[in-house]
Amino acid sequence: MKRNWRAYNKDLFAPMRRASRDYGLIEAGDCIGIGLSGGKDSTLLLYSLAVLQKTLPTPFQIKAMSVDLGWENDYTAHRALCEELSIPFEVVPSNIGPIVFEERQEKNPCSLCARMRRGAVNNWAAANGCNKVALGHHLDDVIETLLMSLFFEGRLHTFAPRAYLSRADLTVIRPLVFVKEADIRRIVRKLDLPIMHNACPADGFTKRSEEKALIAQLAKDNPGIRDRMMHAVTSSLWTSYQITS
Numbered sequence: 001m002k003r004n005w006r007a008y009n010k011d012l013f014a015p016m017r018r019a020s021r022d023y024g025l026i027e028a029g030d031c032i033g034i035g036l037s038g039g040k041d042s043t044l045l046l047y048s049l050a051v052l053q054k055t056l057p058t059p060f061q062i063k064a065m066s067v068d069l070g071w072e073n074d075y076t077a078h079r080a081l082c083e084e085l086s087i088p089f090e091v092v093p094s095n096i097g098p099i100v101f102e103e104r105q106e107k108n109p110c111s112l113c114a115r116m117r118r119g120a121v122n123n124w125a126a127a128n129g130c131n132k133v134a135l136g137h138h139l140d141d142v143i144e145t146l147l148m149s150l151f152f153e154g155r156l157h158t159f160a161p162r163a164y165l166s167r168a169d170l171t172v173i174r175p176l177v178f179v180k181e182a183d184i185r186r187i188v189r190k191l192d193l194p195i196m197h198n199a200c201p202a203d204g205f206t207k208r209s210e211e212k213a214l215i216a217q218l219a220k221d222n223p224g225i226r227d228r229m230m231h232a233v234t235s236s237l238w239t240s241y242q243i244t245s
């Protein structure tokens, strides 16, 4: 592996190993299908799982796929990265973008688009012999979702580090839940990983962007706020996912 990943143990691999150990994310014999949007989070997820595959004692397989949303993205650099990492990669065509933004002219496009993308990723994984699907959600996603849920649904909730989907007989895992977005940005730059431009018309104008800005503002006076919010999640919301033995 050409890139110098050893410099990122503290901010990337240690939090990933902790998430895997605490919630049973990577287990012997797993075949993990990675949802690769081409953005920074899933691209680093792809790279870091390839490193863990070579460095953890647990034997597991990985494959990657991208759901093409119909915006003529160029997958050349990601194809080359997958080749470099010896990860089988497939692009699955779809017309999710035009359906959500043109045909349906959705007022709140993000949830429909996310549901359709998730469906396409899960169908592909189930058809390609994967027992798990890995997504690139990180620590900031966890706490922003917590705030959205609190402010707009009136409940304390966020997504899970591991979730079993009985209909598809698949387990969704989120190995980056303890990795901060700022670290992802920095590490992706240092490792010179390819990033695809996000062609989504809603990018930067979502509810999530508002919570992100709010947390950034609060963090100016309270620098440990992200870690404390995350502690509240692990100690109150995610206890049922914890592996105790």
Ligand SMILES: Nc1ncnc2c1ncn2[C@@H]1O[C@H](COP(=O)(O)OP(=O)(O)OP(=O)(O)O)[C@@H](O)[C@H]1O
Pocket (backbone or CB within 6 Å): 034, 035, 036, 037, 038, 039, 040, 041, 042, 043, 065, 066, 067, 068, 069, 117, 121, 134, 135, 136, 137
């Ligand atoms: N088009 C896609 N094809 C395959 N997987 C996807 C696609 N879009 C999203 N995913 C998966 O779902 C995760 C969450 O999607 P979301 O749109 O919130 O991405 P994001 O936070 O912008 O992350 P990224 O930087 O990886 O794009 C991604 O990290 C990725 O693992």
